[in-house]
Amino acid sequence: xxxxxxxxxxxxxxxxxxxxxxxxxxxxxxxxxxxxxxxxxxxxxxxxxxxxxxxxxxxxxxxxxxxxxxxxxxxxxxxxxxxxxxxxxxxxxxxxxxxxxxxxxxxxxxxxxxxxxxxxxxxxxxxxxxxxxxxxxxxxxxxxxxxxxxxxxxxxxxxxxxxxxxxxxxxxxxxxxxxxxxxxxxxxxxxxxxxxxxxxxxxxxxxxxxxxxxxxxxxxxxxxxxxxxxxxxxxxxxxxxxxxxxxxxxxxxxxxxxxxxxxxxxxxxxxxxxxxxxxxxxxxxxxx
Numbered sequence: 001x002x003x004x005x006x007x008x009x010x011x012x013x014x015x016x017x018x019x020x021x022x023x024x025x026x027x028x029x030x031x032x033x034x035x036x037x038x039x040x041x042x043x044x045x046x047x048x049x050x051x052x053x054x055x056x057x058x059x060x061x062x063x064x065x066x067x068x069x070x071x072x073x074x075x076x077x078x079x080x081x082x083x084x085x086x087x088x089x090x091x092x093x094x095x096x097x098x099x100x101x102x103x104x105x106x107x108x109x110x111x112x113x114x115x116x117x118x119x120x121x122x123x124x125x126x127x128x129x130x131x132x133x134x135x136x137x138x139x140x141x142x143x144x145x146x147x148x149x150x151x152x153x154x155x156x157x158x159x160x161x162x163x164x165x166x167x168x169x170x171x172x173x174x175x176x177x178x179x180x181x182x183x184x185x186x187x188x189x190x191x192x193x194x195x196x197x198x199x200x201x202x203x204x205x206x207x208x209x210x211x212x213x214x215x216x217x218x219x220x221x222x223x224x225x226x227x228x229x230x231x232x233x234x235x236x237x238x239x240x241x242x243x244x245x246x247x248x249x250x251x252x253x254x255x256x257x258x259x260x261x262x263x264x265x266x267x268x269x270x271x272x273x274x275x276x277x278x279x280x281x282x283x284x285x286x287x288x
Contacts, residue, residue, distance in 0.1 A: 003084060003118070003125060004118070006084045007083065007084065007116065007118045007127060010081050010082060010083060010084070010116060011116045013081075014081040014113045014116065015113055015114075015115070015116060016112065016113060017081075017112070017113045018110055018111065018112040018113070019110075019111055020108060020109070020110055020111075021059040021060075021061070021108075021109045021111065022059070022106070022107070022108055022109075023058045023059040023060075023106075023107045023109065024104075024105075024106060024107070025050070025058060025101060025102065025103055025104060025105045025106075025107055026103075026104075027044070027045065027046055027103055027104070029057075029058070029192075030044040030048075030050070030103050031044070032188075032191075032192055033054065033057055033192055035188075036185070036188040036189060036192055037224075037228060044103050045103065046103050046104040047102055047103060047104060048102060048103045049100055049101075049102050050100075050101055050102060050103065051228075051231060051239070052097040052099065052100050052101065052142060052143055052239065053095070053097060053143075053227050053231070053239060053242075055101060055107070055135050055142060055143045055145075056133070056143075056145055056220070057192055057193060057224075058107055058109070058135075059107055059108075059109035059135070060193055060194040060195075061074065061079045061111075061194070062194060063075075063078050063079055068196060071086070071087075071088075071197060071198055071199075071205075071209075071210075072195075072196035072197045072198040072199075072202075073088060073196070073197055080113075080129065080131075081113060081116060081129065083116065083127050083129060083151045085125065085126070085127055085151035085152055085153055086151075086152075086153070086154045087151065087152040087153070087154065087155075087210060088129075088149050088150070088151050088152075088197075089149065089150055089152075089216075089219065089246075090147070090148070090149055090150075090218075090219035090220060090246060091128065091148040091149060091150045091219075091245070091246055092147075092148045092243070092244050092245040092246055093145055093146060093147045093148060093223070093243070093244050094145075094146045094241075094242075094243045095143065095144070095145045095146070095241055095242050095243070095244075096143065096144045096240070096241045097142070097143050097239055097240050097241055098141060098142065098143070098144075098240070099137065099140055099141060099142030099143065100142060101135075101137050101142050105137045105138075106137070106138075107135060107136070107137060108135070108136045108137075109133055109134070109135050109136075110133070110134045110136070111131060111132070111133050111134075112131065112132045112133075112134075113129070113130075113131060114130040114131060114132040114146060115128070115129070115130035116128075116129055116130075117130075122162070123152060123153075123162040124152065124153045124162075125152075125153055126150050126151060126152050126153075127150070127151040128148055128149070128150055128151075129148070129149045129150075129151065130146055130147070130148050131146070131147050131149070132144065132145070132146050132147075133145040133146075133147065155210065155211035157208075158208075159211055160211045160212075160213070161210055161211035161212050163248065163249060164247060164248045166247070166248050166274075166276070166278030166279060166280075167247075167278065167279050168277055168278065168279065169257075169259070169271055169272075169273035169277055169278065169279040169280075170259070170269075170271060170279075172261070173259035173260060173261070174233075174260065174261050174262045175229075175233045175259065175260055175262075176257055176258065176259035176260075177229055177257070177258050177259075178255060178256070178257055178258075179225055179255070179256050179257075179258055180253075180254070180255050180256075181217045181221070181250055181251075181252055181253065181254050181255075181256060182252070182253065183201075183215070183252055183253065185221070186200055186201070186215070186217060186218055186221065186252050187200075187201060189218055189220070189221040189224070190218060193218075193220060195218060195220075197218075199212060199215065199216040200215060200216060200217075200218050200252070201215065202215075203215050212249070212251070213251065214251040214252060214253070215251060215252035215253075216249050216250075216251060216252065217249070217250040217251060217252055217254070219246045219281075222246065222250060222256075222272055222280065222281050223244050223246075223281065223283070225258060225272075226244075226258050226260075226270055226271075226272055226281060226283055227239075227242065227283070227285075229258040229260070229270070230258075230260050230268055230270040230283065230285050233260060233262075233268075234263050234268060234285075234287055237263060237266075237287040237288065238287060238288050239285060239286070239287055240286050240287065240288045241285075241286040242283055242284060242285040242286065243283065243284050244281065244282070244283045245281065245282055245283075246280070246281050247279055247280060247281060247282065248274065248278055248279065248280040248281075249280070250272070250274060250280050254274060254275060255275055256272055256273065256274055256275070256280065257272065257273045258270070258272055259271055259272075259273065260283075263287055266286060266287050266288065267284065267285065267286055267287070268284070268285045268287065269282070269283070269284060269285075270282070270283045270284075270285060271283065
């Protein structure tokens with residue numbers, strides 16, 4: 001079937017489709033999250049107020065094992081639209097954080113197919129899927145997260161995956177800190193978020209099937225590390241929203257630099273640079 005015809009059929013059937021996922025913000029999960037982020041796992045007892053941007057770590061999709069495809073993602077059409085391109089990766093997000101939540105809260109997540117946009121890119125045909133995730137506690141919205149994923153064509157056997165050649169990261173940071181994306185960290189993040197995409201843990205698959213030179217860091221983890229670093233460098237201020245864009249892959253085992261500006265007029269710029277000083281992610285944060 002012609003791609004244009006196929007994608008239009010998917011759009012007609014899936015745009016606006018929504019489902020509800022319920023979860024408990026349990027102490028046991030908070031222990032795992034805190035430990036993964038190198039924080040004291042005993043610092044978040046029942047009733048403790050949490051950073052609202054952590055909400056995306058909860059209410060994950062839980063596809064049955066029989067619905068998992070060869071790449072580790074759920075098969076097309078199980079939890080996400082059956083977009084007729086085989087490779088999927090996170091690209092960016094736009095998030096509003098009007099509320100707060102605590103350990104022990106009952107969390108309700110409404111996940112909706114917000115946009116399906118086919119495009120022509122430098123690397124070939126792509127499609128951008130936008131999922132809108134709205135989180136509620138006791139009937140009050142605490143976060144709205146619009147998350148973009150890019151679907152791409154398969155690479156030819158043995159060919160490298162096309163990669164953005166990169167641009168230099170900013171050099172005017174007011175703060176910066178080094179981090180290492182270790183195998184153990186990526187594994188623990190994948191476990192917390194129930195992400196079985198094989199490019200994060202199966203090096204043979206990442207090289208031979210998707211054309212990457214090494215295991216690929218999870219983009220959600222990149223954003224999580226940058227958010228936590230930015231918030232730590234804005235003491236006394238509350239994060240109320242942010243936009244983020246992933247621009248270049250980071251490979252497992254790499255050392256990266258998290259950096260950003262000071263808060264001015266309620267806003268901060270932040271970014272991630274790889275070992276070559278290339279920009280891998282950028283973020284604009286709003287504080288109150």
